[in-house]
Every structure is written in structure tokens, then in C-alpha cells.
Amino acid sequence: MCLGIPAKVVQIDKSNLGKVDYLGTRVKTNFELLDNLKVGDWVIVHAGFAISKLNEEEARETFSLLREIVEKEALANKNEERKKQRNGQKG
8 A cells, every 4th residue: 555645845956856855854756747846846756756746735634634543543552552451461
């Protein structure tokens, strides 16, 4: 499964290569599949290629949903660990 995480375009050269920023990590990216990109735009990258463009609101909404998923997963893991500890104490 591939998870599309928004990345901000931070560098584009004349050959349509450059870098995106993933929450502080800069990654080399090929922009040839998208037209009219500029520094500051938001994109989804797959296998080193920018495959779709987002607006800033879509990027923020995606980050919000990803945070919610991570928080729920962490809570579920914590609850599972408590359950295991209780079951271990009973036996």
C-alpha cells in the first residue's frame, strides 16, 4: 500500500528535477509529469515522481487526517498492551 503524504516543492531546476520537503526531510523529485509547478506548491510523490498537485487546504486536511489515524492507532496499541498485562496478571 502506498500512502500519499503531501510534500511542499522547495526547488525546481530547468530540467524539471528538484526537491520536495516532507515535514523537514528534503527528497529529490522528478516533476516531469506535472505542468506549471512552482516553488511553494504542494504535491504527492510516488517512486520519485510528483504525480498530483494539491492546494494548501488539501495538504493541511490530509495532515490532519494522518495525525488522527496515528493518534487512534497509538491509543489502540496502548489499550491492547493494558489488556495483555491484565490477562497476564490473572493467569
